Amino acid sequence: MKFSDFVASEAIRSHVHADSKEGVVREMAQSLVDAGKIAAADLEGIVKAILKREELGSTGIGRGVAVPHTKHPSVSKLVGTVAVSQEGIDFQSLDGEPVQLFFLLVSPPDRPGDHLRALENISRQLRDESFCRLLKAAKEPVDIQHLLAEADGHGVVS
C-alpha cells in the first residue's frame, strides 16, 4: 500500500497549532472533515475513539512519530492524513520523546488488512532516517506531499 492510497492530500498540515495529544488528534480529524473525507457529524465520535485507543497504549512508536488511529463504521475505505508539529508534542510515546510527526488513520471496522498494510508502509518508510528528518523539516503541506510521493515512487527497499 502506498501513501497515496490513504493520505488525503488536502488534509496534510505542516504546522499544527495544538500542543496536546487531544488537541493534535482533534486538529487532524478536523482537517479530514475540511477535506470532505469524514462527516462533521462523526468528528466527535472519531476523536473520542482515537483517544480511547491511546489509553490502551500510546501510538507514539518512537523516533518522534505517532500513528493515532481507530476503526470507525462511518468510513467505507481507509482514510488518513499527515501532520507535523514544529515544536513537538508530549504523546506519552514509547521512547518518551516528544512527537513531531503524526499519521492519523481511520479505517472501516471490517478491513483489518488495509490498516496493517498502511502501518507497514508507514513503518517501512520511517526506518529511513532521512525521510523522517525531511518530513519534520517540511515548511509547507506541499513539501510533505512531495516527500510522500517520492517515497511512493522510490521507497527504500527493506
Place this chain on the structure above:
Amino acid sequence: MNAESPESVRDAAAGGFQVETVSREVVVINAAGLHARPADLLAREARKWQSRIELVNDAQRVDGKSILDVLTLAAEAGTRLLVEATGPDAREALDAIGSLFERRFNEHENDQES
C-alpha cells in the same frame, strides 16, 4: 536494556557463555493481526531478553525488538512466522514470545479497538 548485536553475541561466545540459536513457528491468531499494539507488546517482551530476536516471514527477516520492524511484517490473522532467538536466554525468550501469540496478545475477537 541494550539490544544484543551480533558482535556482542560473538563476544559472549568467545567469553565462553552458552550461545545458541533456537527457533519456533508461531501463528498470528488474533483477528486484527500484528497491528500497533501487538507489535508494541512483542517488541517490549523481546527487549526484556539479552538474546537477539528475529522474526522471519517469506519475504523478510526483522528485528523483534523494534516496533517499526515488527510492523513492516504486516502480518494478518493466519500468518505463520518463524521466531529465532540467539543468545544466552534464547529458550526462555522464545517461550515468552510464543506465549504472547498463543494468548492473542490479550485481544478479544470482538474488540473494536486496534
